[in-house]
Amino acid sequence: MDMVNVKVNGIPVSVPAGSTVLEAANAAGVDIPTLCYMKEINAIGACRMCVTEVTGARGLVAACVYPVAEGMEINTNSKKAFDARKRTLELILSNHRMECTTCARSHNCELQQLANEYGVKEVRFGDPGSLQPQIECSTAHLIRDNSKCVLCRRCMAVCNHLQSVAVIGASERGFATHIGSPFDRGLGEVGCISCGQCIAVCPTGALTEVDDTDKVWAALADPTKHVVVGTAPAVRAALGEEFGEKIGTNVEGKMVAALRRLGFDGVFDVNAGADLTIMEEANELVERVKTGGVLPMITSCSPGWVRFCEQYFPEFIPNLSTCKSPQQMFGAMMKSYYAKQAGIDPKDIFVVTAMPCTAKKYEIRRPDEASVDGLWDIDATITTRELAKMIRKAGIKFERLPDEKFDPAFGDFTGAGVIFGATGGVMEAALRTAVETLTGEELKKLDFTEVRGVAGIKEASYEVAGMTVKVAVASGMANAKELLERVKRGEATYHFIEIMGCPGGCVNGGGQPIQPGSVRNFVDLRAERAKALYAQDAAMPIRKSHESPLMKKVYAEYLGKPGSHLAHELLHTSYSKRSRYPGLEAEKA
Amino acid sequence: MPNTKTKVAFKGTPEQEAELKKFIAEIKHEKGATMPILQKAQEIYGYLPEEAQVIIAEETGIPLTEIYGIATFYAQFALNPKGETQISVCLGTACYVKGSGDVLQKVVDTIGCEAGSITPDGKFSIDATRCIGACGLAPVMTVNGEVYGRMTPAMVPEILKQYME
Structure with missing residues (x-):
């Protein structure tokens, strides 16, 4: 690789040719502020926060797009650059509704932090005090307030390039430019899949999740309710970031202790729901393979993906596994099996889940997700961020918590359940069970490393009981789209496909702790968080769902066998084609 | 607009x-x-x-x-159809400095729909246009191609009345 030698604030550094000034500065350990830049998908030089002085250029250059040249001297901290950045901040703030004390992003806002760092005490321009909120809240998961938008277009970039959903864009021009959806309709009317990736990258409080913590607090305060909680695999891999832990730290023990201190009557693990999903899904796969059912079978754990399929690839609906997501299975089991075991009327049980996902807020009110007496499987779901907020509000010193264990009634899980949180995890977990079911022999090697890692599309084939089983894994909807197009064109055939809505899977879900651009652009959150889960799996005594003592008990005492009538009633669901433009269709009707 | x-x-x-x-x-x-x-x-x-x-x-x-x-x-694209009666107010530089902004506001108030849109019954549409080359008559309003020059807000209701019948 050709290398280029430059100096950043006097520090010599050698970087690959074609690097940007921003990348060279990072290599030298120097941070240049950015608001719009996102590695690979949003290098547009729009926000002007990264302007920097370099030799050979007439004026300041946008560091995020300006390439380095041999011998270039870069001064990121010149007075000229400082003054320009401060003026830019003032201009941005002149059109920003500042309610920092009550804003959901207070203390985690990139604009607020920069305004502080650059000592912006007053805004000389405009009349920001007169700005009114501009709220868009047509979905179950998201609130947009354009009065806090800085037009950085990061949300557009993820929606368009990573998710290929492209329901967020910029309309009009000049002062009227604003971020919105086609025809300025609400996101709920234009085919949004609720993945929440836009929320996770928003530098300010313009995009936030719908806050459901009040529903949980109310249930916890209600003496007539038996309130149980379940946590998704990916939550433990990221919750620590909210409390200053290093990215990729597994905080399962402390998370359990915190949930108990919040007052939940049962602290359970959706990992057990994941094990249950594997029991049902592996069985469904084996059945489809044996009986000539619709193949490839595609996973249905990710509600963002399921909605994407229903709206954009309805021809693949017959391929979707009929299994509910682990969350929904968990809820259904709480209101049936657990209610019976604990001797509690299902209608008095309030089921909460903590999820890395914003699409879960939409999923819990899908039709066909209420399996016991018409009661919703899940009563409320909160994101990892909302859980952190509850822990802070309750005054719990997270770092001082002891490590505790889940309650045994539904807290016992396997390594297979843990890795559900990373792309390829469901595939690997399913293979561990399906291969043993098909061969009747014990697997010698449990690690299906071919399907691990952050690549957008992964393929592998395995020789199982005399047949070649071909599998593929995709995460992020742009990758899913590419993979499904290949299948449609007949260029590839598979038996089983895992698709996750968010790039990297649930560890990088739209509900996970928000990391600023300065971290996100240089650390692979997907890989770091996934490591925590694979390490936990490797250290577990039982790593196959079908060997879980809890699963054995649940099937022996209650469900019968995978795919049984009762299992179908509780643990399976249905899908239907949905319009891409529901708003327009509704108007026509 | x-x-x-x-x-x-x-x-x-x-x-x-x-x-x-x-x-x-x-x-x-x-x-x-x-x-x-x-x-x-x-x-x-x-x-x-x-x-x-x-x-x-x-x-x-x-x-x-x-x-x-x-x-x-792009200003060349319209998201609304034109009304049976099309009203345009010029917001070119000459018209604007002579007060066409106030004229446009009076039209909007009189008709009851925003510039760039159309009344729900499809009868009237209002446009704010760029210079139409009649700067000598600024500020200028046109209704179905008919040019009205040296406009004041006070003149608006009287002119529009004939199109409302």
Whole structure:
């Protein structure tokens, strides 16, 4: 690789040719502020926060797009650059509704932090005090307030390039430019899949999740309710970031202790729901393979993906596994099996889940997700961020918590359940069970490393009981789209496909702790968080769902066998084609 | 100028749709086809109805968001049909400094719809235009092509009354 030698604030550094000034500065350990830049998908030089002085250029250059040249001297901290950045901040703030004390992003806002760092005490321009909120809240998961938008277009970039959903864009021009959806309709009317990736990258409080913590607090305060909680695999891999832990730290023990201190009557693990999903899904796969059912079978754990399929690839609906997501299975089991075991009327049980996902807020009110007496499987779901907020509000010193264990009634899980949180995890977990079911022999090697890692599309084939089983894994909807197009064109055939809505899977879900651009652009959150889960799996005594003592008990005492009538009633669901433009269709009707 | 979305019912015909689709099929593989397609759609329908934008998105594979973004970016595209009576107020430099902004506001108040939009019954539409080359008469308003010069807000109701009957 050709290398280029430059100096950043006097520090010599050698970087690959074609690097940007921003990348060279990072290599030298120097941070240049950015608001719009996102590695690979949003290098547009729009926000002007990264302007920097370099030799050979007439004026300041946008560091995020300006390439380095041999011998270039870069001064990121010149007075000229400082003054320009401060003026830019003032201009941005002149059109920003500042309610920092009550804003959901207070203390985690990139604009607020920069305004502080650059000592912006007053805004000389405009009349920001007169700005009114501009709220868009047509979905179950998201609130947009354009009065806090800085037009950085990061949300557009993820929606368009990573998710290929492209329901967020910029309309009009000049002062009227604003971020919105086609025809300025609400996101709920234009085919949004609720993945929440836009929320996770928003530098300010313009995009936030719908806050459901009040529903949980109310249930916890209600003496007539038996309130149980379940946590998704990916939550433990990221919750620590909210409390200053290093990215990729597994905080399962402390998370359990915190949930108990919040007052939940049962602290359970959706990992057990994941094990249950594997029991049902592996069985469904084996059945489809044996009986000539619709193949490839595609996973249905990710509600963002399921909605994407229903709206954009309805021809693949017959391929979707009929299994509910682990969350929904968990809820259904709480209101049936657990209610019976604990001797509690299902209608008095309030089921909460903590999820890395914003699409879960939409999923819990899908039709066909209420399996016991018409009661919703899940009563409320909160994101990892909302859980952190509850822990802070309750005054719990997270770092001082002891490590505790889940309650045994539904807290016992396997390594297979843990890795559900990373792309390829469901595939690997399913293979561990399906291969043993098909061969009747014990697997010698449990690690299906071919399907691990952050690549957008992964393929592998395995020789199982005399047949070649071909599998593929995709995460992020742009990758899913590419993979499904290949299948449609007949260029590839598979038996089983895992698709996750968010790039990297649930560890990088739209509900996970928000990391600023300065971290996100240089650390692979997907890989770091996934490591925590694979390490936990490797250290577990039982790593196959079908060997879980809890699963054995649940099937022996209650469900019968995978795919049984009762299992179908509780643990399976249905899908239907949905319009891409529901708003327009509704108007026509 | 707020280019607010269509408020009147879509009256497109199957023939119009077929014509648009034919044009898209001919041109969609060329680089930079979006602008000519949008121009064609406007030529066919007289404006860019939501329905036409959806057809363009479906046929070209370009996200609807992008189509809408372009349609709202350029002043040449209208998101609303023209009314039976078309009122235009010039906001070119000469007219503007002579007070055409106030004239436009009076028109908006009198008719009851925003500039760039149309009344729900389809009777009146209001446009704020760029210079129409009648600077000597500034500020200028046109109604169905009829030019009214040296306008004041006070003159607006009297002129519009004759079109309301």
